[in-house]
Amino acid sequence: MSASSIARRYARAVFDLHQEGVNLSESLVIAKAVVEDKEAALVLLSPTCPDAVVAGVFTKVLEKAAGKAEVVRLCCMLAKRGKLILLPEIAEQFDNMVAGLKGEIDVEVTVAVKPKATLKKSLSDTLSLATGKKVNVNIQEDAGIIGGLIVSMGDRKLDYSLKSKLEGLRKTLAS
Numbered sequence: 001m002s003a004s005s006i007a008r009r010y011a012r013a014v015f016d017l018h019q020e021g022v023n024l025s026e027s028l029v030i031a032k033a034v035v036e037d038k039e040a041a042l043v044l045l046s047p048t049c050p051d052a053v054v055a056g057v058f059t060k061v062l063e064k065a066a067g068k069a070e071v072v073r074l075c076c077m078l079a080k081r082g083k084l085i086l087l088p089e090i091a092e093q094f095d096n097m098v099a100g101l102k103g104e105i106d107v108e109v110t111v112a113v114k115p116k117a118t119l120k121k122s123l124s125d126t127l128s129l130a131t132g133k134k135v136n137v138n139i140q141e142d143a144g145i146i147g148g149l150i151v152s153m154g155d156r157k158l159d160y161s162l163k164s165k166l167e168g169l170r171k172t173l174a175s
Contacts, residue, residue, distance in 0.1 A: 004155070007086045010074070011093035017070060018098060025098070027062055027071035032091040034061055035084060045085055054079040096154060104134045108152040110142050112162075127153070 014024055034040050034057065043049055044057060058075040062068070078084040099105060107127055120137055127135040131153070147162035 003086060004089065006083065007089040008093055010078070010083075010086065010090045011097060014070075014074065014090065014094050015097040018094070019101075022068070022070060024068050024071055025094075027068040028091045028094060030062060031058060031071050031075050032088050034058065035087045044079070047082065049079075051076060051080050054084070100133070104136060105131055105153060106136045106138065108138050108140060110140045110145060110150040110152075110161075112141070112143055112145050112147050114141055115139060123151075127151075 014028065017024060035044060040057070044054055055072065055076045058072045062072055074090075075084065075087065078087060096106065105127075107123075109123060120139055124135050124137045127137070145161035145163045146166070148160045148165070150161050151158040
């Protein structure tokens with residue numbers, strides 16, 4: 001099973017709690033920040049770090065930030081299973097699920113050169129019509145795609161880049 005699908009299962013469980021009225025968003029953001037901190041990650045992600053230490057760290061951090069016990073238990077469970085590194089992805093997928101509940105979706109668009117402002121609006125309108133949701137478009141530049149664009153919505157990726165078209169043509173001509 002891929003790491004992404006494992007993270008999705010945990011995110012779904014946290015989302016189910018969210019739908020029952022338990023707001024874990026802030027605590028999850030704090031726990032994610034702890035795992036993403038380079039110094040803390042050296043200790044917490046180490047296979048030699050005892051579960052009690054991991055539990056103690058998250059308990060102290062989240063107590064100071066008025067965090068939820070559910071997130072502490074999630075972090076301890078992830079640590080015991082060697083999956084604490086998935087916490088940032090779990091938090092991201094949880095955020096996407098909450099946004100989907102609100103009728104919103106985040107879309108990453110990669111382009112070769114900085115586009116005009118009208119393109120962002122046009123993309124947002126077109127994708128809103130296609131998905132039926134409010135679309136938040138984030139545009140990134142990557143000169144490596146040569147031209148065109150790559151649209152990433154959740155786990156779907158639409159690659160209309162010139163680079164991928166040229167690679168496809170190269171493979172066709174080589175065979």
